[in-house]
Amino acid sequence: MEVAAAVIPGEREPMRLMQQGEAFTICVGPLELMNSGSCVSEAALADLACARLRDRPQPRVLIGGLGMGFTLRAALAALGPDARIVVAELVPAVVAWARGPLAHLFAGILDDPRVEVREADVKRVIQQAPSGYDAILLDVDNGPAGLTRGENDRLYDRWGLKRARYALRPGGILGVWSGGPDRRFKARLRNAGFAVEEVRVPVDGAGRRRHVLWLATHTGADGHAWAWPASG
Template sequence: MVPRILLDTAQVPDGGELRLLQRGAEFSIMLGANELMNSRLSGSEEALAELACDRLGARRGLRILIGGLGMGFTLRAALARLPADADVVVAELVPAVIAWAHGPMAAIHGNSLADPRTHIVEADVAESIAQGDWDAILLDVDNGPDGLTRTGNDRLYGARGLAIAKQALRPGGILAVWSSAPSKPFVRRLSEAGFAVDEVAARANRGGGARHVIWFATVPE
């Protein structure tokens, strides 16, 4: 049996320690006993970008904000769907995650980090949201609205955070949120914030696996 090797660790502000592990060609990022992501399971993270881009349609000069770099699944899927004049900003809070993308997981990320449409910023995504003028905000910064990694992520999913996101989006813009599980209270908060909400189930992998949830919350035009 191929052993699992610990490659590196990184502290998450207010939220414990991330561990990057490798078993053969497979990588995983763990927080305690919880596996946050695995290089074999990319389906729902890719769907987050693909379905959001499909909903935006053929607009010019699209500006997309992705919260969390992770293993780059959402970024690569967005680049594959977006036109040449799009601008994709990825806000990643943990510097080590960016270093892992350029280092041990470079092959997984491929050419996405060098794509001229890609701009990686070391920042809390809440700060990037507040800068405004986005066509879409794609959030995959935690296991969903319940905030596993950082208690500070609650400010993204609470009433005030949703109001800020709505104000930061252009008319017809989309707030897309990935979650490991459904949340009726979060759907209610999205509706109360003035979004039109569509809940979609997405498998962890193209062939099956765990069923995750993506909410597409659209700003009225």
């Protein structure tokens, strides 16, 4: 049953919130982007990245994509009271769903004083904050091999990764969720100046299938000694 639908900027297919019994899914056309019964890898993205921030005072984290809130919830659980988390969500309706039909999944986490939700393209939020974050967590589309929005590819191309590195403090973490492996993307991360760890996480109830997480560390102390990449 369709509960609600929303326009994705620049795309023809709407995003739909579907419900079957107590389960919810978010789809674009025939493609399922996420469902309320599968959250292990989304939570692991925050768990693994935030574990590396425990010794940092007042850590600042950017999450790209609100989804059903699994990454945000895990980040809040992993970080202390002095943390600040910015969530960038492109589709305003997704934020409305979080306070409406999906409110039981969010259980008030959007009202946590550590959280700021921006209805904005995460690319622009990244560009606005040089050395602004200790971690950037991207769970946008289906990862580097996007399914729904060609514009999302610019997050994961060479310039997108350089922008992300520019927005991180030295030693900061770029965490990327993906529906599957991608050797070329892993190589791009390394070429952009990151030390890369790849983690494969079992998909809930999907047998041997695995989601992939990349944890890319900004290793350079002076990684900003180059011009800001031009938009395009």
